[in-house]
Amino acid sequence: MAQKTLGILELENEAIKLPGFLAGPGTFHFPVKRITVPGATAKNVTEGDHSVSAAYVRCAKQLESEGVAAITTNCGFTSVFHAEVAAAVSIPIALSSLILVPQLARTLPAGRRIGIVTFNARNLTEHHFAGAGWSSKDIAVSAAGIEGSESWHEMLKPVPAPTVSAIVRDVMTATRSLLASNPDIAALVLECAGFPVAGEAVRCETGLPVADFVTLANTLIEMSPARKAQRSSQGLSATRSSFTPDA
Known part of the structure; x- marks a missing residue:
C-alpha cells in the first residue's frame, strides 16, 4: 500500500524543527512535504493580511501536483483562506485547527463551552471562525491568547527559537486565565501550530479534552x-523542503 504524504503550507518564518512541532522529527508517522508560502509571515497573517491568499492557492496547487494526500498549514489564522484554497484543489484540506471546534462541541453536554487558546486573541475574529465553517452565534466559545509573552515575541522572529518550556508556560498561563473566566469550558482547541508541544500539559492539568494541529493532521x-504526483512543478514560485519522519 502506498504511503500517504501530508502537505504543509508554511509561513516564511523558519519552521521550528524540535520534536513535537509540525516540522520536527517523530511528530508524525507519515511523510510530510513542506512548502513555504511567499509573503506569508506570522505577523501579517495573524494581522489579517489577505493579500497572500493567492500565494496560498498557488502553493496548495503545487503540493497537489506533487502527490500529497491532504493539505494543512502551520498557522491557524489561515482559516480565512480556506474557501479559496479548497476551490483550487481536489484533495482534502484543513488549514486551521479551528475546523475542529464543531466536532469537539458535539461531544459536549448542552450548555458547555469550547475554549480556544490562540497566538493572539486580540486578532482572532468571527471572520476566522467563518473561514473554519462555523459561527460563535451557534457554538459557545471563549478565547485567550499568548500575545505579549516571551514565546509570542520569539515566534514572530524570522528565525524563531522558542523553548518548549516557554511555550508550555505561556500556553498554560493563557489556559488558566481562560478557565478562570469561563468555568463552563469543557474542552479546548489550541489554535497555534506551535502549541501541540503544550497539549499534554494542558490535558494533565485541566483534565479536559484538547485538540490541536497534530490532531487535525492525523x-x-x-x-x-x-496519491501520486501529477506533473512537474517547475516554474511555480515557492520554496520547498520535505522530510519523512520515523514511524
Missing part, C-alpha cells in the same frame, strides 16, 4: 487516499 491523513 485526522486528515487517516481519511485521505494515497
Whole structure:
C-alpha cells in the first residue's frame, strides 16, 4: 500500500524543527512535504493580511501536483483562506485547527463551552471562525491568547527559537486565565501550530479534552487516499523542503 504524504503550507518564518512541532522529527508517522508560502509571515497573517491568499492557492496547487494526500498549514489564522484554497484543489484540506471546534462541541453536554487558546486573541475574529465553517452565534466559545509573552515575541522572529518550556508556560498561563473566566469550558482547541508541544500539559492539568494541529493532521491523513504526483512543478514560485519522519 502506498504511503500517504501530508502537505504543509508554511509561513516564511523558519519552521521550528524540535520534536513535537509540525516540522520536527517523530511528530508524525507519515511523510510530510513542506512548502513555504511567499509573503506569508506570522505577523501579517495573524494581522489579517489577505493579500497572500493567492500565494496560498498557488502553493496548495503545487503540493497537489506533487502527490500529497491532504493539505494543512502551520498557522491557524489561515482559516480565512480556506474557501479559496479548497476551490483550487481536489484533495482534502484543513488549514486551521479551528475546523475542529464543531466536532469537539458535539461531544459536549448542552450548555458547555469550547475554549480556544490562540497566538493572539486580540486578532482572532468571527471572520476566522467563518473561514473554519462555523459561527460563535451557534457554538459557545471563549478565547485567550499568548500575545505579549516571551514565546509570542520569539515566534514572530524570522528565525524563531522558542523553548518548549516557554511555550508550555505561556500556553498554560493563557489556559488558566481562560478557565478562570469561563468555568463552563469543557474542552479546548489550541489554535497555534506551535502549541501541540503544550497539549499534554494542558490535558494533565485541566483534565479536559484538547485538540490541536497534530490532531487535525492525523485526522486528515487517516481519511485521505494515497496519491501520486501529477506533473512537474517547475516554474511555480515557492520554496520547498520535505522530510519523512520515523514511524
